[in-house]
Amino acid sequence: MLSVNALEVLITYQIRRALARKRLLILIASIFLLEVVIYLVLTRLPQTLIGPLAGYAWVIGVLAPSTALIHVLALMVGATTSAEEYEAGTADYWLTRPITRLEYFVGNLAGGLAFITLLILFYSFFAAAISSYVFGPQNGLTALPATVFSTVVSVLVFYSLGLATGELLRRSMLSTILAGMVFFGSFIAETYLTIVSTLNNDPSLLDAVRYLPTWGAVRLASTTTFNMLGAPALGSVFLRFFTSLSQTGETAMLLANIATYTAAALATAWIRLRYTDVTRRAL
Amino acid sequence: MSETVVVQDLVKVYGDGGRVGPISLTVRRREVYGLVGPNGSGKTTTIRAVLGLLKPTKGRVTVLGHNPFEKPKTVNQLIGYSPEIPVFPPFYTAEQLLTITCRLKGLSRHEAKQEVGRLLDLTGLVNHAGRKIGNFSKGMVQRLSIGLSMVGDPEILVLDEPMLGVDPVGRVQIRDILRGLKKDGKTIIFSSHELYEVERLADTVGMVYMGRTVLERAVSELLIRRGGIKVVAELKKPPHPETLEILKTLRGVDEVVAEGQSVTLLMNGYDARDEVAKILANSESGLLGLKTLNPTLEEIFIKVVEDALR
Numbered sequence: 001m002l003s004v005n006a007l008e009v010l011i012t013y014q015i016r017r018a019l020a021r022k023r024l025l026i027l028i029a030s031i032f033l034l035e036v037v038i039y040l041v042l043t044r045l046p047q048t049l050i051g052p053l054a055g056y057a058w059v060i061g062v063l064a065p066s067t068a069l070i071h072v073l074a075l076m077v078g079a080t081t082s083a084e085e086y087e088a089g090t091a092d093y094w095l096t097r098p099i100t101r102l103e104y105f106v107g108n109l110a111g112g113l114a115f116i117t118l119l120i121l122f123y124s125f126f127a128a129a130i131s132s133y134v135f136g137p138q139n140g141l142t143a144l145p146a147t148v149f150s151t152v153v154s155v156l157v158f159y160s161l162g163l164a165t166g167e168l169l170r171r172s173m174l175s176t177i178l179a180g181m182v183f184f185g186s187f188i189a190e191t192y193l194t195i196v197s198t199l200n201n202d203p204s205l206l207d208a209v210r211y212l213p214t215w216g217a218v219r220l221a222s223t224t225t226f227n228m229l230g231a232p233a234l235g236s237v238f239l240r241f242f243t244s245l246s247q248t249g250e251t252a253m254l255l256a257n258i259a260t261y262t263a264a265a266l267a268t269a270w271i272r273l274r275y276t277d278v279t280r281r282a283l
Numbered sequence: 284m285s286e287t288v289v290v291q292d293l294v295k296v297y298g299d300g301g302r303v304g305p306i307s308l309t310v311r312r313r314e315v316y317g318l319v320g321p322n323g324s325g326k327t328t329t330i331r332a333v334l335g336l337l338k339p340t341k342g343r344v345t346v347l348g349h350n351p352f353e354k355p356k357t358v359n360q361l362i363g364y365s366p367e368i369p370v371f372p373p374f375y376t377a378e379q380l381l382t383i384t385c386r387l388k389g390l391s392r393h394e395a396k397q398e399v400g401r402l403l404d405l406t407g408l409v410n411h412a413g414r415k416i417g418n419f420s421k422g423m424v425q426r427l428s429i430g431l432s433m434v435g436d437p438e439i440l441v442l443d444e445p446m447l448g449v450d451p452v453g454r455v456q457i458r459d460i461l462r463g464l465k466k467d468g469k470t471i472i473f474s475s476h477e478l479y480e481v482e483r484l485a486d487t488v489g490m491v492y493m494g495r496t497v498l499e500r501a502v503s504e505l506l507i508r509r510g511g512i513k514v515v516a517e518l519k520k521p522p523h524p525e526t527l528e529i530l531k532t533l534r535g536v537d538e539v540v541a542e543g544q545s546v547t548l549l550m551n552g553y554d555a556r557d558e559v560a561k562i563l564a565n566s567e568s569g570l571l572g573l574k575t576l577n578p579t580l581e582e583i584f585i586k587v588v589e590d591a592l593r
Contacts, residue, residue, distance in 0.1 A: 009383055013372065020374050089370035096334050097387040098360040277337035280327075 006103045007110060010094070014111020015118070017084075018077060027073045031065050031123055038064055039130050055139040059225060061127025062144065066151045066221040068187070071214075074116055074155040075179040078162025081112040082269065083172035086279045095278050105273055109266070113159060117152050124148050143228035150224035157217040157258050158183055160265035167269040170279045186214040216257030223251055285311050287347055287439055287470050288333055294341035295328050303328040303494040305342065310439075310472055310487075315465050317485030317502070318474040319584060325494040326474040327367055330443050333472070334364055346439065360388070363432035367443040367474075369424050373417025377408050377427050380416065381434065388435035398434060405463075406430040407456055422453030429460055440464060442473040446480055458484070482580040490587055498587045505583060511537065511551035513576040514559065518544045519569035526566045533558050544568075551586075 018024055038061055042050060053060075085091035085108070094104055124144065131138050161182060165175035190212050197205035209215055287310050294304030303325040310316045318326050331337045332344045335351030335358055344351055351358040371380055381402055385395035403409045406426040416424065425445065432440055445461070446454050461484055464471060475481050481488055481502070488505060490498040498505075522541050530539045530548065536559075538549040548559060556573065563570040 005386055005389075009386060013383075016374055017372065089366070089368065090372055092336065092366055093369075093371055095336060095355065096359055096362070096364040096366075097384060098356050098389065099387060100356045103356075275338075278331075280331075 002103050002106060003099065006099045007107045010099075010104065010107025011111040011114050014081060014108055015115045018081075018112065018115040021080065024073065024076060024080075027069070027076065028119060031069055031073070031119070032126065034064060034069060035061050035123060035127055035130065039127075039134055043134055050135075054135040055137070056229070057135045058128045058131035058138045058141065058144070059147075059229070061131060062124045062147050062151075063222050063225060065123060066154060067218055070116070070120065070151065070155055071158040071183055071217055072180065073119070074159040075162035075183055076176050077112045077116055078159040078164075079166040079175040079179050080162075080172045081108050081166060082163055082273075083166035083170050083175050086170040087172055089280075091278055092280075101274050102270075105270055109163065112163070113152075113156075116155055116159060120148055120151050120155070124151070140229045143225055146228055147221055147225045151221040153255070153258060154217045154220040156262040157213050157265075160262045160269070161213065164265040164269040164272075167272045182213065186212045187218075190214050190218075210253065210257065213257075213261045216254040216261070220251070220254045220258060223254060227251065287312050287314075288316075288472060289345045290329060290333065290342070291344075292342040293329060293332055293339050293344060295325075295332065295337060296340045304340075306491055306494070306496045307342075308489040308496065308499055310470060312470055313468045315461075315471045315473070315484055315486045317481030317488045318472060318491065319476065319478055319481050319488055319580075320474075320491035321476055324491045326476075326491055327443055328494075329491070330364075330441055330472070330474060333441060334359070334362065360435075361438050363434065363437035363440045365425075365428040365432040365440075365442045365445060367447060369428035371416045371424070371427070371431075374415060376413050376415055377403065377419075377430075378412040380427070381431065384431050384434045390435060402430040402433060405433070405460065422449045422456075425449050425453065426456060426460075429457060433464075439470045439472070442471065444474055444476070446475065446477060478580040478584055488580065490584055492588050497590075502580070505580070511549060511586075512554060512556070513582075514548045514550065514556055515574045515576060516546045516548070516559065516563050517571040517574070518546065518563065519571055520544065520567065522546055522563075522568045523566065526562065526568065529562055530559060533562075 039057070042053070042057060042060070085094070095101070099107075124147065128138065128141065128144060158179065162175065162179040165178045166172065169175045169178065190209050193205045193209050197203065197209075288308070289310075290306055290308045292305040292307055294302070294306075296302050306325055306329050308316070308318070308329070318329065320326050328337070332339050333346060333351060335353075335355035338352045346358045347361055349357050349361075375383070378399055381399040382395055385398050390398055399412075403412050406429060408423065408427060408430065411419070411423060416427065419427065425448070429442065429445060432442065442461075445457055449457060458480070461471065461473070465484065473481075473484070485502050488498075488500060488502050489496060521544055527539055527541055527546070530536060530546070533555045535550045535555040536548055537551050538547075540547045546563070548555075550556070556575065560570060560573050563573075
């Protein structure tokens with residue numbers, strides 16, 4: 001039985017810790033900067049191009065970070081959530097209080113995820129607010145909660161992977177680099193296979209893409225959003241990038257991909273924490 | 284149960300091939316147990332095994348009958364711990380961290396408020412309660428660490444090098460806190476490589492050297508028996524080298540050191556004070572007085588280590 005008290009303390013702690021990290025703050029700032037730049041560019045486009053998009057401008061702002069930036073942030077949060085605890089020596093503080101290792105694990109996991117969720121909420125509502133202000137009333141905003149939720153689910157892959165590498169290596173920089181290599185490696189492999197598949201008209205390569213960790217993570221939010229929005233939104237040229245992502249995957253398959261990678265990474269992290277020593281702070 | 288913490292033939296083999304053990308110790312209720320040894324001797328490994336932070340490769344560790352690695356929550360409810368180098372989240376204030384620790388120990392809001400006040404007062408941090416820990420001095424962090432270990436009035440306190448890196452004023456404050464705890468009948472395990480501190484505070488001492496327990500004994504007993512007898516003879520004139528040679532040949536005399544008009548002798552296994560007095564009184568130097576000193580714990584430790592190395 002998990003102690004709600006212990007979980008609440010750890011979740012609050014992880015949020016405060018994340019906010020105290022400069023590297024993360026820079027990445028958060030870059031997400032909001034990306035939002036501003038996107039809308040700045042859109043307002044400079046001719047009315048003929050922007051016309052069909054105007055009612056769905058919020059979709060671009062909400063989905064843009066989910067293609068890469070939010071996953072990089074998630075893996076950084078995951079990698080540092082556990083590894084920095086050992087590096088700094090604060091793991092000793094928590095694990096010598098009356099909490100179980102499971103409570104510590106779940107508390108840290110939930111804390112990091114709560115931080116990312118808050119961030120997704122903030123930039124999503126920020127995007128929706130800017131869109132409404134700049135382009136007038138927005139259509140299909142009822143899909144926004146589902147988009148936010150699916151983005152949160154999609155970040156689980158690289159958040160868990162970061163957490164697992166952090167727990168395994170117990171060195172924050174090294175684990176961030178390793179998890180980052182998996183993300184970018186998968187991203188590059190996916191792009192390469194997709195191009196080769198298109199050029200050679202070989203659909204078997206696209207099947208291989210389905211096993212990559214980025215496949216589910218990058219597509220889930222756009223697939224969920226366009227499934228809810230339906231035909232009107234799909235007509236826009238500016239949303240084609242996102243719709244191309246959504247057309248290649250079925251939600252169930254995407255969720256299966258996300259669940260598999262998340263479960264494997266979390267199991268690895270948990271086994272490492274449960275059955276091995278708590279590493280001493282490097283003196 | 285009079286035994287609170289039992290470590291039996293603890294062996295820990297680390298991933299890099301480092302090995303500690305076998306270490307054994309028994310801490311009884313209301314006892315102040317000093318774990319001594321040089322850096323890297325296995326003190327911290329022992330303490331971390333007691334706290335359930337590491338899994339012994341061999342041997343058994345129990346805290347009031349519980350296995351700390353398997354039941355860390357139960358054990359950490361019974362233990363208050365202050366680490367060798369305390370590290371706390373720098374963005375919390377002392378008051379906030381104490382409150383959080385109270386909550387984790389299961390204290391109600393009202394109880395926590397009272398406990399935080401009591402501990403801030405005890406550790407002398409009342410005036411710094413609202414300051415962020417990141418701005419604390421080493422001594423203040425150490426005092427906060429001891430305060431945190433006392434949250435919820437745990438049955439056993441484990442303090443790893445509580446005086447490490449603390450200035451003389453801070454040491455006096457920490458020593459006073461420990462004395463108060465001893466007076467209150469707390470079971471305390473504390474490690475140190477400063478034997479002077481252990482000698483002043485501990486009831487029992489466990490000596491570890493190169494990853495092994497080399498001795499475990501009551502401090503009082505140890506100071507009387509184990510270390511032998513140290514005698515200082517005050518003379519009228521500096522001693523003749525021949526006299527010193529005669530003294531060295533006496534049964535039980537391990538060491539003879541002359542300095543000016545005094546001679547220090549260390550005896551072990553046999554009390555040769557009468558013979559020493561006779562020889563010196565009849566020598567040209569003449570004997571003014573003979574003073575018997577108990578050896579310090581430090582001297583005993585060096586001797587025990589030398590014996591262990593033979």
